Amino acid sequence: MSEPQLSIRSAKARTLARSLSRRTGLSMNRLVEQALERYDRELRAGAPAAAIDIVWDLAAAGRIGVAAGASSAHDDLYDDNGLPR
Known part of the structure; x- marks a missing residue:
């Protein structure tokens, strides 16, 4: 069974994700996960x-x-x- 997909229709988000993926060697999926996890932690910590x-x-x-x-x-x-x- 495949994982659920998240579709973001933003040229800016796609460009940033591709650039960061090239720079870090991480997949775009993993980058988005890490960004959301970090944002969640920061919001929780205030x-x-x-x-x-x-x-x-x-x-x-x-x-x-x-x-x-x-x-x-x-x-x-x-x-x-x-x-x-």
Whole structure:
């Protein structure tokens, strides 16, 4: 008897699965299983997907209220010789 099949109609998911399969040597089926198992564990633990997600969340929160096009160069604080104005 064959195993039940899961059909996902997403070009992006298929491309990611193929790429990861080539890089890891795992079958696409096993990759999907591992990804779902990991996601399940993370949801159960209430933990973010990865530490970098916390950094991106903090960065996004820090940008709230900052004018579009603003930078952190601070060129306006220094003269042509690099000395404070």
